[in-house]
Amino acid sequence: MAKGMGRHLKVGLDSGVEDVTLPILEWLGEQGVGAMIRVDAERMREGRPAWTFAASGGPLDGGMRADGASAAECMGSALLQLREAGLAVPF
Template sequence: MDVVAIMEALAEQGVTVLVKADTERMAERRKPWTFVASGAPSREDVLVRTDAASMEQCLAACLPRLRELGFSFPE
């Protein structure tokens, strides 16, 4: 899975994507990864977010929801 290609495809559709790895949560053995996708032209109500133990888990949780909302991106 090409995360950069996914983020670029979403950005081209007007979605802002943020991926974060939090060192404090990692040290505390909490879900250190955050994925947030928000906004879109004429669809400012778009907000898809999750915290997870890995980047893969973030994508597994958020990408299906983004597809349901009508966004397209590479597999």
């Protein structure tokens, strides 16, 4: 996504965050942050939180990780941590 295209959507942390996960990852990349989200089938089978978000680099002091039982829960937690780390994610 090119900078200034105005595609930054606003969503609550508990609703629809999974719909903007890819734009969030792209925005983070534009800020110099490497980030990913993944699902772990083994943890899912074991009934543990299977979704993981991880990010590092750019303005982050060290890496960060957030886990959740769903993509929405995982990304909601990740957004909170990113904002606490000083990244004003525009979603």
